[in-house]
Amino acid sequence: MSSYYDIDAILTDAQKVLCTFELTVPGLGYIDGNEGGDMKQGTKVELPLWLGEMLAVSQNISSSPLITLDLPTALAPRVLNALKADPRTVDLRALAPHFYALSARMLELFEDDELVEVLTETFKARSASIADQAHNPRGALGDGADFLRGLDENERQLFRAAHDSSKAVKAWMADLKKG
Template sequence: MSYYDVDSILTDAQKLPCTFELEVPGLGILEGNPGEDIKPGTRIDLPLWLGEMLSIGARLGTSRLVTLDMPSALSERVMNALKADPRTVDLRSLAPHFYSLGERILELFEEEELVDVLMETFKKRAAEVSDQAHNPRGAVGDGVDFLRGLDETERQLFRAAHDRAKEMRVWSGEAKRK
């Protein structure tokens, strides 16, 4: 990803629950208490980029300032729903950049099951996205709720599939050029 990639910037801005391991004087502003200290064990939702930086001490051999927790968008409850039927889950309400968030989290956590669930989810939902994109009436009927729940990656996939299907109809003479 590029440094100037807007989707990457928005993914890094996603909130991640963090638990402070050390006392931090004067940083109470993060939890809405200016001038106060943050005590060990305090849980605060921080942007992904900040949480990652504050937890980096563990990788350098020093004591870490925070411990990162799994975000609610990738919780066990959500993973179970995705295993049951990924097409019924509204990914956009969980995280607008759901798959990008999953990718970033997998850089921080070793979760083999999460990899499998995300891959299967993308495969099954991509097939549905393709069906909706190729069916001109798909966005009118039962597909409306599904299309509203697409994350940004799936929306890009939908646009690409829809545009290619439209171009194919124009090429074959079924539709007029505009």
């Protein structure tokens, strides 16, 4: 569980997810651009994850949810197929800046073994490339700059940690040779 003040958690919760209203809600049409109108049953709107989750898990008098959540476009079948084909070529940051955090939140709401498998294999394959780029002295320059642009926030933190540790080991080795 993340901290209340964790900016990454706040930004993850703010990402939009597609929701379908299961009931007509009077006076809520302004969310869909229908000021003063009702939100009709079956209407699909994008809501921030935090709001969509609250409405999806809350129950009304008939004990059915007010809305149903769909997986976000960052986890659409075409994206999963691209990740299965070659996860290193997918620009995760363009899909969602906090891709893995969003995926983890969605997996709390949906049970999807295939999604877990794809995300696990994606992270394994991409982390090997990240480690390689982090240990390359030209990693953040030239070709490495395009690589860094496609990393989500978790991957960027992993890159920084690997890069800083590589630098620290080199400095330590240099100190050993001096001493």
